[in-house]
Amino acid sequence: MAGEGDSEPRKSFKLLGFLDVQSVPCSRESVLYGSVGSLVVGLGYFLATSRVRRSCDFAVGGFICTTLGYWFYCRYNLAQQRIRQRMLKEAVRNKILYEGSHLDPTRKQTGNERSDS
């Protein structure tokens, strides 16, 4: 229906003033997972050792490692997805372009099957 959906553009939220987590793919998940990882590691270390200062150190380390770790994993998958999208786009375009002509790849396959039988 008209009028439904995003009527206002989303306001950007910049972490530390420069990372726009809403528009950069994978950044929101990285920061969220990083925060959870930081809590888990820090709290876990504190429960195990009751050392406050060192728990904070581990919490910060956990944040950085989890954020960066998930970031690389997510960006790698995103890059692979983009490559697959490009290949798919190219294949669809070629199929439409060459359909029915001697360059049609599906026609070549059918021709090979007939010659084998």
Next chain:
Amino acid sequence: MANHSQLGFQDASSPIMEELVEFHDHALMVALAICSLVLYLLTLMLMEKLSSNTVDAQEVELIWTILPAIVLILLALPSLQILYMMDEIDEPDLTLKAIGHQWYWSYEYTDFKDLSFDSYMIPTTDLPLGHFRLLEADHRVVIPMESSIRIIITADDVLHSWTVPTLGVKTDAIPGRLNQTSFIATRPGIFYGQCSEICGANHSFMPIVVESTPLIHFENWSSLLSS
């Protein structure tokens, strides 16, 4: 084009610019991690008493040597990949020349026909309603979309720079030298840029307007212009 309060990149209209935006996001995430660490260490140090008891710091020196090396490698590898990608030259579909003058650009399409024109900024007083101030030009550089375009850039008098941010192109125009760059416009549209090397009084008033169209429209335009 960018809006008035924009800080980030414009949306990419070429594969190289898409890669540059991705790399920029990657670099910002690494910067976020480093800034978080530095902020935390700074806070710790502000809460500590000053001490001169440290005489040996082998472990921490090892850490702050190896970690920055790892960070540099994480940044350098994708950066070099894009750098070499930018220097790849596939067989271009179209070659055009851009010549910087004080204070306008002239373009030559000499592949198939002898086609050349000048591109002056449209003054604000003559600007039609809804057009962009200081960005519109009387003649646009029309290029076919999804085709490899090679552009050879030079200047007639002083240094200029041919820039179109959304295509990821910025190349200096140097008198007596031919600089070459190539790009592919992945989508149709009108892309704006401005001269990026100080060249005199009207340096801010010699914009670049690139119009990317499907090939058939590009052929119509070129035949109209050359006739």
